[in-house]
Amino acid sequence: MIVELVRLLITLALMAVGYKVAPTLPSTDPDTAQALGAIIGTGTGYVVGGVVGRLFRSSLDSIPKSIVARSTGPELFAGAFGVVVGVFIGFVIALPAVVFLPSEIGVPIAVLVVLMLAVAAARLFAGRADEILAATGLRRRGGLVSRSLSDTGFLLDSSAAIDSRVLNISRLGLLRGRVWVPGFVIDELQGLADANDSDRRRRGRRGLDVIEALRDLPEADIAVLEDTVPGVEEVDAKLIAIAGREGLTLVTTDHNLSQAAAARGIEILNPFALADAMRAPVAVGDQVHVSIRRAGTEPGQGVAFLDDGTMVVVEAASSLVGENVDVEVTATTRTAVGRMVFGRLVS
Numbered sequence: 001m002i003v004e005l006v007r008l009l010i011t012l013a014l015m016a017v018g019y020k021v022a023p024t025l026p027s028t029d030p031d032t033a034q035a036l037g038a039i040i041g042t043g044t045g046y047v048v049g050g051v052v053g054r055l056f057r058s059s060l061d062s063i064p065k066s067i068v069a070r071s072t073g074p075e076l077f078a079g080a081f082g083v084v085v086g087v088f089i090g091f092v093i094a095l096p097a098v099v100f101l102p103s104e105i106g107v108p109i110a111v112l113v114v115l116m117l118a119v120a121a122a123r124l125f126a127g128r129a130d131e132i133l134a135a136t137g138l139r140r141r142g143g144l145v146s147r148s149l150s151d152t153g154f155l156l157d158s159s160a161a162i163d164s165r166v167l168n169i170s171r172l173g174l175l176r177g178r179v180w181v182p183g184f185v186i187d188e189l190q191g192l193a194d195a196n197d198s199d200r201r202r203r204g205r206r207g208l209d210v211i212e213a214l215r216d217l218p219e220a221d222i223a224v225l226e227d228t229v230p231g232v233e234e235v236d237a238k239l240i241a242i243a244g245r246e247g248l249t250l251v252t253t254d255h256n257l258s259q260a261a262a263a264r265g266i267e268i269l270n271p272f273a274l275a276d277a278m279r280a281p282v283a284v285g286d287q288v289h290v291s292i293r294r295a296g297t298e299p300g301q302g303v304a305f306l307d308d309g310t311m312v313v314v315e316a317a318s319s320l321v322g323e324n325v326d327v328e329v330t331a332t333t334r335t336a337v338g339r340m341v342f343g344r345l346v347s
Contacts, residue, residue, distance in 0.1 A: 013108035082125025090114030157252035
C-alpha cells in the first residue's frame with residue numbers, strides 16, 4: 001500500500017511538472033507540448049515513484065530489525081505519538097513547497113513528505129517505546145519500563161517460574177535488565193494448569209501465578225517474548241537457541257537444561273542453586289515439621305518438602321501421605337540438583 005501511495009504522489013507531481021515546463025520549451029504547438037509533457041511526466045513519475053516507494057518500504061522494514069521489538073500497548077502508544085510528531089515536522093518541511101511552487105506541483109510533494117515522515121516517525125517511536133514511557137514516568141503493565149538501555153537480559157524457563165524463589169531474586173534486584181518470558185513457556189504452563197493430574201495442575205497454576213506476580217513487582221521489567229525457533233519443537237532446545245542468539249541469561253532450575261546451555265556458553269542463573277548456596281543447612285539432629293506428599297522410591301519411605309523446596313525422605317512414612325508430622329534429621333547430602341535431607345519420625 002505504501003508503495004502505491006508514494007508512486008501516486010510522485011506521478012502527480014512529475015505530471016504537473018511536465019505540464020508546466022513543456023510549454024516553455026521551443027515548440028510550434030503549445031497544446032501539444034503540454035500534452036506530451038504531461039504524458040512524459042506521468043510515465044517518469046510512475047517508474048521513479050515505484051523505485052522510491054520500494055526503497056522507502058525497504059527502509060521501513062529494516063527499522064524493526066534494529067530498534068523495534070514487538071508491537072504491544074506501549075509500542076502502539078509511542079507509534080501514535082510518532083505519527084503526530086512526523087506530521088508536524090513534515091508540514092514544516094513541506095510548507096515552502098506549497099508556498100513557492102504551483103499548487104499542482106507543491107501539494108503532491110508536500111503530501112509525500114508528510115506521509116513519509118509520519119510513517120518513519122511512527123516506526124521509530126514504536127522502537128523507542130520504553131525510553132519514551134520512561135521519560136514521561138508512565139508504567140508498562142507489570143512494572144516500570146527500562147530507564148536506560150541495558151546489555152543484560154534474562155530468559156525465564158517454566159521450571160524457574162514454578163519455583164517461586166525467582167520472586168525473591170527479583171525483589172533483591174538481582175534480575176537487572178528485562179526478563180523475557182517466551183510465549184511457548186506460558187503455553188507449557190497453561191497445559192500443566194489444565195492437566196488432569198493434581199500435582200501437575202498445581203505446578204502449572206503456581207508458575208502462572210509467579211509470572212503474574214513478577215509483572216506486578218515495581219522492581220521487575222518483564223515482557224512476553226512472542227518468538228520461536230523454526231524447525232525446533234522441543235522447548236529446551238528453543239530456550240537454548242533464543243538465549244544464545246540474543247545473548248540472554250537463562251533462568252532455570254532444570255539441571256539438565258543448565259548443563260546443556262552452559263556447554264554452549266550461555267550464562268545460567270539457577271534460583272535453586274542460589275538459594276541453596278545462601279541458606280543455612282539443616283543439621284543432623286534438627287527437628288522439622290513437614291507434610292508427607294507422596295511415597296518414596298524405597299519401601300516404607302515417605303517424601304516431604306521443606307519451605308525452600310528441599311526434599312525430605314522420611315523412614316516408615318509411606319502410609320502417612322497427606323499428614324503433617326515431626327521429623328528428626330538423621331542425614332543430609334548434596335546432589336547434582338541440590339540438597340537432600342533424610343529423617344525419621346519423632347515418636
